[in-house]
Amino acid sequence: MRIDKRQNADMRPISIRRNVMKYAEGSAYIECGETKVLCTATVSLESPTFRDSKGWVTAEYNMLPRATMQRNKRDISSLKKNSRASEIERLIGRSLRACVNLDMFSDATIIIDCDVIQADGGTRTASINAGYVALYDAFEWMKKKGYIEQNPIKFQLAAISAGIVDNEVMVDLCYEEDSNAQVDLNIVMDSNGSIAEIQATGEKNTFNKEKLNEIIILSQNAIKDIMEIQRKCLAK
């Protein structure tokens, strides 16, 4: 049994609240156990130069100083973007772009800001799950304002962390489990269980492809449940 008495296939309680911010074009707040992330989607009416005038989606990820047990200093105090945050926001951006038809809108960038209020494992996958909702709503806002005719999201997208802890394959690792994991995986899928992005690390050991497959299958089930929560949230 796990630290918090969950079964290996069980996620922590997840809730997503939509439209939580007064000014943002889209926003969602997710709690997954003690992990809490606020995502906002900003519609900026210009494209990055490398896209000419075509549309783009990008993400920024940051932790509040006391999201963690030890206070983490703000990036500006060292003048350096935290490199873990760089890696994570690149993953979030890539993943969210995967579900969008970027040719269906132009002269616009959607910026997904993921601010971690509290961290207890799984902040990057929580960011993707709530970021998807905020992104969806930003496109709805663009539709309402007449910038686009159709929401360019191609398919639903969600993410989960998983891994091997004490030789057990399990999903949705909390911080303590994550710290002791032999294998640590993050996976992003569409509603057919097809993979948009997968990253797995054998922190202390290597692992074979049969084990990898096992983790993927367990993750697939968890992602189905998250998608149900996303759909309910967006139906409200």
Place this chain on the structure above:
Amino acid sequence: MRIDKRQNADMRPISIRRNVMKYAEGSAYIECGETKVLCTATVSLESPTFRDSKGWVTAEYNMLPRATMQRNKRDISSLKKNSRASEIERLIGRSLRACVNLDMFSDATIIIDCDVIQADGGTRTASINAGYVALYDAFEWMKKKGYIEQNPIKFQLAAISAGIVDNEVMVDLCYEEDSNAQVDLNIVMDSNGSIAEIQATGEKNTFNKEKLNEIIILSQNAIKDIMEIQRKCLAK
């Protein structure tokens, strides 16, 4: 009558929730109308060098990107600490130090992180009001851990914004009022109505000391009400 139908002497609805964070030694979340600020207090077990080993209290102030109507870029993207934030966090730190006997603890710095989730005027005074609660609890934590015997807070402290809008003296300006204010004031007081810090600017006009006095008196009343809310919050 004001934009949101308040009387000149009326504040917006204020709520302070205490102890809202899992890891921080003290924390408080304040809503004042649409203004929302999360304050955490971190006990760091070292003093700044200029204090030798004596105690210190300092503050950091930051806005989330979509706290505002237009997205404001993170400091790290320009590598520059926002200068308005510098000015504000110096005010918050000075104010909170005023109510603490800094000689009553040593080898410790309390860092008050004020992260503005949403901004609609009065974020600096909201930060002081919730920061006071978080700071109080951080000292209680130190007491419980045996670092100090007594809470070194000397007196209760609260703050309010006020000003002159359309020739009317009023308190707790929302963003729209603040943008049109002729005089803009922030004041920090103790429970006797004595002043710890006052800053007033005649944005478009100068103002005489009689008018200044009028604003101070109205502020004094508002601060009494805020102190009542702080006390109830700390009594829970």
Place this chain on the structure above:
Amino acid sequence: MRIDKRQNADMRPISIRRNVMKYAEGSAYIECGETKVLCTATVSLESPTFRDSKGWVTAEYNMLPRATMQRNKRDISSLKKNSRASEIERLIGRSLRACVNLDMFSDATIIIDCDVIQADGGTRTASINAGYVALYDAFEWMKKKGYIEQNPIKFQLAAISAGIVDNEVMVDLCYEEDSNAQVDLNIVMDSNGSIAEIQATGEKNTFNKEKLNEIIILSQNAIKDIMEIQRKCLAK
């Protein structure tokens, strides 16, 4: 009696020299006791974007490394703008804008550079006093060059520091007095004694509004004397 034998209402000897720089559009050098500041006014023929094409006035404040007892490192060595300087230059800019009709000129920014050669208390108010002269001359330069028809300065402006030291209300605090002040105030006024900006801090105590009033009245007199010096300087 005070350290340097002044009465409480007495300022240190003040001199302002105008037009001290070869290249700047306006310039003034002020000595106030041992405090020495060089102010230059640069006319830059573009407005900041947030002003569209309307006029603007801004200020920068910096200390030379040995303006102070201990050498202070240059900002560039830590890559961080000194936060005290940020706070001060925001005050100087706000104050000087108060006396200018910013709608009377366009496509131009006047930058007031305040470089502290030596610091012995009151550098921010000295900067405002000499900055006013440099600003005045920069507008005269614009008139001569045909950019404007009239000098857009609305009223004369000057500043003084004051405070309570050893329970005595006094003006123009030198560094040693400032370090021991119970209340520390900076005030900026027009020639009618109306206030453009006031900032007061109870460094060690709070203070009531009657005491505040007392300090303001003493400051008003000092500012009258400074304005006389400014007028004589500009009459030459």
Place this chain on the structure above:
Amino acid sequence: MRIDKRQNADMRPISIRRNVMKYAEGSAYIECGETKVLCTATVSLESPTFRDSKGWVTAEYNMLPRATMQRNKRDISSLKKNSRASEIERLIGRSLRACVNLDMFSDATIIIDCDVIQADGGTRTASINAGYVALYDAFEWMKKKGYIEQNPIKFQLAAISAGIVDNEVMVDLCYEEDSNAQVDLNIVMDSNGSIAEIQATGEKNTFNKEKLNEIIILSQNAIKDIMEIQRKCLAK
């Protein structure tokens, strides 16, 4: 057939030269087609604070300005660490740590500097392949100097890029193939074909786990060949 007439399972010509630098404790230069990377291993006789005095391995990755078709500006010109480089150097560091018993040495950090002389796809996997050789030699240097008794490398490690281009699964993508890939994968393995790290992105599509498996199998064969080259290089 592929752009450069290779079969899907074929790598480009690979050569690794060992001990190419005069001063470094370990070094290796790899060419893989037109991709050219210089790796040096530096033994720094201190551990990072978070490791107490235990050993550590870390990596830095950087491209020379004309490693690429368009000149890429040096990080220092924008004062920002390139975020793609941050992501890559974290991958290289994690991968190389996987094959080292970090408890077998202390008070030392091995820094693997990977400087890309020329880039034509696969620079991160080339960095791992040559970085492994440089790291091996740095430990040999430590042995010779008496810092350790045994080389703490636990197993041989190599990496390959692979992906799906025009619906074909292939390994060792050159830049042009990489730009058009539907799926883009980087995988790091030990000599048993067990995985140390895997990262796969469906740049334009999602992909199912069967396809993932297919890519892994093809990669496994390529990695065997690279290990042969590493072994020959280290045998000289």
Place this chain on the structure above:
Amino acid sequence: MRIDKRQNADMRPISIRRNVMKYAEGSAYIECGETKVLCTATVSLESPTFRDSKGWVTAEYNMLPRATMQRNKRDISSLKKNSRASEIERLIGRSLRACVNLDMFSDATIIIDCDVIQADGGTRTASINAGYVALYDAFEWMKKKGYIEQNPIKFQLAAISAGIVDNEVMVDLCYEEDSNAQVDLNIVMDSNGSIAEIQATGEKNTFNKEKLNEIIILSQNAIKDIMEIQRKCLAK
């Protein structure tokens, strides 16, 4: 006799290889003893603003981390351009501009990137010697592309280090000699032995103009030999 058995007038073996990079418009790799520098020339189709639309040549100089005995940290890790590198790249840029008729081309900047692979004295002069070749080829590329009709290089240019070590005048100092030099000189000349730039420092002593003359004469001969190598390289 010298450390490496050379005569005072002897240079170390020098080789320059041209056109060593796949993407750069010009490139050259120089080895001078153990000193190894890679120079690339990039044609950027815009002029710096201070040149209006006229042509420009500039240089950047950087060392790889293990070019030296002790690893030198990358500039980006301290966020500061190495000041020695600043001084050197200004020298390289000035020197190379001296041999170019900058009015013969427009709307273009040639950037000479000098990346030191390994350093054993004389890296700045090696950079000029190879930079000249890369620059020549960049202009040839512009001719071929039709941007210019004639190569704007006015005369051949080369550089050498020299100095006084143990009271002996000698050329092409290696690192160890350089560390002990009483006088340290770098000189850049045209094919007539006329000087484009000279910098000499009496590290431990002053030196008279007769001694300076002696060093210049010895340098003149060395530079003739380097020019021969440059010419052969460009003739291939």
Place this chain on the structure above:
Amino acid sequence: MRIDKRQNADMRPISIRRNVMKYAEGSAYIECGETKVLCTATVSLESPTFRDSKGWVTAEYNMLPRATMQRNKRDISSLKKNSRASEIERLIGRSLRACVNLDMFSDATIIIDCDVIQADGGTRTASINAGYVALYDAFEWMKKKGYIEQNPIKFQLAAISAGIVDNEVMVDLCYEEDSNAQVDLNIVMDSNGSIAEIQATGEKNTFNKEKLNEIIILSQNAIKDIMEIQRKCLAK
């Protein structure tokens, strides 16, 4: 005849005032025509790590924003040390170290801050001339405080700019002459006319060693005159 009617061998009027700052251990203010530089010497009671505990002398050079015709932005606004200033402060530091016996004091660094109030050519040589005086006085201060027994300055040191303008060899170039110079030279000498540092650039042409010699001889005479001024200043 020259722009300002000087003969080729004539310097502009030079004055050096000593001990001009209240707090600095040494200070000197130099005017050379319209060029005005304030130098302070700070005694910092620690040595840089690369010197172990031996003494060191270093320099910083900076221009005030309106030292020049066009306002130059402060380094901190771009977060980059001006590269021209880097080059100059390295020259000043090297030159001043040449006249000091660095083994005669320990656990101390003398920092020479050169702040250019106004620039009209020759700011780096003016900095050396006044820096010498400030440095001398800083050592005298150390003697008085008992840190050293003897002033470690080995010989008197001064500097001058010179060059070829309109084919005429002349000394002490003002800004306009410097802008049109064919050869631009800075030279630092001891009281015997021996060279501590020489830097010469053929901005538009190369120049032969006979011409170089001619410039050196003219410079030697000018430096004698400057030394006379330094001596008188130090005798007061």
